[in-house]
Amino acid sequence: MRFLWSTTLKDLRRHRRSPAEFLVWLGVPLLIGSLIILASGGRSGPAPQALVWVADHDDSFVSNFLLTALGQGGHGNPVRSELVSEEEGRSRLGHGKGSALLIIPAGFGEAVLRERPATLQLLTNPAQRILPGIVEEELSVLVDAGFYLHRLFGDELRAMAAGPPAGRHVFDDAFVAALSVRINRLVDRLAGSLSPPLIQLRVEAVEQESEFDFASFALGFLPGILFMGLLFMAQGLGDELWHERQQQTLRRVVASPRSVHVFLAGKLLAGVLMMACMSLVGLCAGYWYFGLPAWTLPLAGAWTICTGILFMTGMTALQVHAASQRAGNILTMVLIFPLMMIGGSFFPFEAMPAWMATVGKLTPNGWALRRLRSILEGNVDLPVVALGFMLLLGLSLVLFLVSARRVRRAFVQG
C-alpha cells in the first residue's frame, strides 16, 4: 500500500513539474469544442435566412405579388428573394449559392386569375438541409392562399382576368365602382369573423417543467468536451510507460520485491486523481453555467472518472502491446480521433446522420457519453447506472491485468 501511494505521489510530482502536458490535455479539447460551437453558430449571431432566386417569365401583376409575398417581412423573414434570369439562377444554384430557384412560367398570372392549372418550378440546393424546406413550406402557403382567394373573390378575379371591354384600354368607371362595392360588402360581411377574429389566440409564456434547458447547444457539447479531454489524458498517461522503460526505471521496479501490479496501480491512481481534478472542474463549471440539478453532480463526477479509468487502462493496454513507442502513439491516435468524431465529442449525436449516430452510440465513449447526458438531464435509473458502473470497472480491471502481465513478461525487456 505504501509503495502504491509513493508511486502515485512520484507521478503527481513529475506531472506537476511538466505543466505543458496539462495545457495540451485541457487546452486542445476546449479549443476544439469552442471552435465547433462557434462554427456551428452557437446561440448568438443573425438567424439563418434562405435566399431564393426567382426567374419570372410571366412578369404579371400576380407574379409580382408572389415575389413580394415571398420576401415580405424584411430581416425578420426567414426567406429573401432576388430576381434573376433563369440561366443565371441555375448557374448560381449550381455553384452552391442560395437555397432555391423559383421559376415562374409565362401565363402564370392569367392562369391564377382564371383558376386554371399552373405549375411553379422550385429547384433546391442539395447542400442545404433546412432552409430549402422553409422555402418550400412558405411557397405552399402562398399557393393555398390563392385557392382561398378564389373562394372569396372568384367572380371579381375572373372579371379582372377577362380584361376591359373590346376597344377600351381600361375598365369603365361603372365596372370599377361595382367591383369595389362588391368587395366592400364582402369584407363587411366577413368583418365580424376577421376583425376581431372569432378564434382568439392567447399567447402565454409557459415555464418549462425542467429546471434547465438541455436543448442548449453548448450544453450538448459539455460531455463531449469532457470525454475528449479524458481521451487525450489517457493517451498521454498510457505513453508514460514507454518513458519509464526508456529511462530504465521500469527495469529497476521489476528488479525490486514489489509487484508490477502495485506499481501500475499507483500510476493509474495518479492518472485517476488528475482526471478527477479535470472532470470536476469541468463539471462544476458546467453545472453552474447551465444551472443543472446539483444532486446529480456526484453521480456525474463518479461516472466521468470511471469512464476515464476505462480510457486509461485501454490506452495503456494498447501502448504496452505496441512494438515501439512510435507505433503505440500512432495506434492510440488512430483509434481516439475516429472515436471522438463519431462518439459524440466533436459533434452531438443529434447533428449526425442517423447511421453515424447509431454507430457512434455503440462506441465505448459514445455509450458512456449518452449515460452521462442522461445523468446531467436528471434521468437517473439507478439499476441501469449501477450496471454501467460495473461494466466500466470490470472492463478496466481486465485491461489493467492484461497490461500488467504484458509489462512483466515482455514489455520491460524491450
Add this chain to the structure above:
Amino acid sequence: MIEVEGLRKQFGDLAAVDDVSFMARPGRIFGLLGPNGAGKSTTINCIAGLLKPSRGRVRVLGHDVVTDGPASRRQLGVVPQELALYEDLSARENLAFWGGAYGLGGVLLRSRVDAVLELIGLADRAREPVKNYSGGMKRRLNFGCGLVHEPQVLLLDEPTVGVDPQSRVRLLDLVREQAGAGVCVLYTTHYMEEAEHLCEELAIIDHGCIIAHGTMLELRAMMGERDLVRLTGEFDPAAAGAALGELPGVELVQVETAGLTLAVPEASARLSEIFQALAGAGAQIRGTTLTEPNLESLFIKLTGKELRE
C-alpha cells in the same frame, strides 16, 4: 551470497549465456569480466529476476530467484548499466522512491536517504532536479539508489561506464566500502584494470561461457608468469610456427599472416632470439608489443583476441 549453477539463457536459437556457474560470497567483490556482448548483463538480469533462466538455478541468500522471487530480491541492490533515475525529480525524491520500493518508510527511510546522500557526496544538491546534474553525479546517484535499503547483495552492472576519472575513483571506493561492510558484491566490467584492482575473485566470460574462473592469484598462475609478445608484419603461418617451435619455453598462442602472439617467460631478454628465428622463416616484422602477465594477456591467451575487440 549468490549461487549460480549451470545457468543458460536462450533467446530463440541464440544462447546468450550457457552453463555458467559461480558463487559470490559475502564481504567479497566477485568480478564478471568480459567484452561487450559476452553475456555479463544477461547473467546479472537473470540474478535480478528480470530474465527467467532457460535452464540452471540461481539463488540469492538461499532464495531461488524463480520460485521465491520477491524474497530473493528483498536483500538485493541493483545498479543497472544505464542510468535508472527520474530526471525531473530531485536526488532526495529518487532515493525516497526507491527506498519505498524496498519497504522503507517513515523515519528509517529519511535517515537512510540522508546517509546515502552523504555517502555519494550529493547532500548539498539533494533538492535539485537530477536533470541538472553532471554525468558523474548521476552515476553516483544511480549507485546510491541501489544502496538505500542496505542490501546484503549488490549487483553492479558496469557502473563506471562513461564516468570521469574522479567520479570513477569515488565509485570504486564506494564499492570497496560496501564489501568491507560485509555486502556480497557482483561486479561486471570490461575494464580489466578495474577488475584486477577491485575484485578478489573473477570469472572471465566470453560468448556466454565462463572461460576462466578463480582468485587473482589463481588466474595469474594460469599465465605461468609468462609475458605476452604480439608481433605484426607478414608471416608464413606454417614456417613461423615451425621456427618458433624449436625455441624452448616459447608458446605460440595465435598465428595469422598479418600477426602472431606468443607467450614467453622473460620475453624482453629473448626478443632477438625470436626475431632471428622468424627472419629465418621468411617473416617481415613491423611492430612488437610486449605485455606483462595480466588479465588482458590471460584473455588473449584463452581466446586469441583482445578484450576490447
